[in-house]
Amino acid sequence: MKVLVLMASPNLDGLTAACAQAAGEGVREAGGQVEEIRLAEYEIGRCAACGDGWGTCRSEHACQVQDDFQALHARVRQAEALVIVTPVYWGDPSEPAKALLDRLRRCEALREAESCFAGRPVVAVAAAGGSGNGMVACLAGLERWIDHVRGRKFDLIGVNRWSRAYKLAAIRSAGQALVEQNGA
DSSP: OEEEEEEOOSOTTSHHHHHHHHHHHHHHHTTOEEEEEEGGGSOOOOOOOOTTTTTHHHHTSSOOSOSTHHHHHHHHHHOSEEEEEEEEETTEEOHHHHHHHHHHHHHHGGGGGGOTTTTOEEEEEEEEOTTOTTHHHHHHHHHHHHHHTTOEEEEEEEEETTTHHHHHHHHHHHHHHHHHHHOO
16 A cells, blocks of 8 residues: 655654654555655645636646646545644644645545545644644644545544654554555
């Protein structure tokens, strides 16, 4: 099974990076293939609500804003499962995660059964460092996104600096189970 792990923090030594690493380790331990993408390394602009508010995302299921989104969209479409790991900023995913997820939603949500996410398992991790606040709100937004693109909510995991140790083990287990229960 090919699993795409999206890590949405520029901090390679923080809680979010540790969560992404744990997910990848779990997938590998179960015999899956991991492709890790650090969103901070890509230029992903926000949705421009082109034309009448939809542009080509509604009619062609492709974004007309030219940046790194097109290549990432192609990689997402090839994955058999997705792990989204984002820091929590003000109760939301990070800005790079929001930019990518908003544009993916516009391109994939109206594809109905053809959405690349249709029935595919998704693990969403909200890493709330600092105060630890906003984790539940962030997970609720990620859950709505999964519903919109017709993905299958495999797991939604909130983690903060106090729960780090046991949640990293849970995230690793989720990565293993993702492969074991959905085919190696």
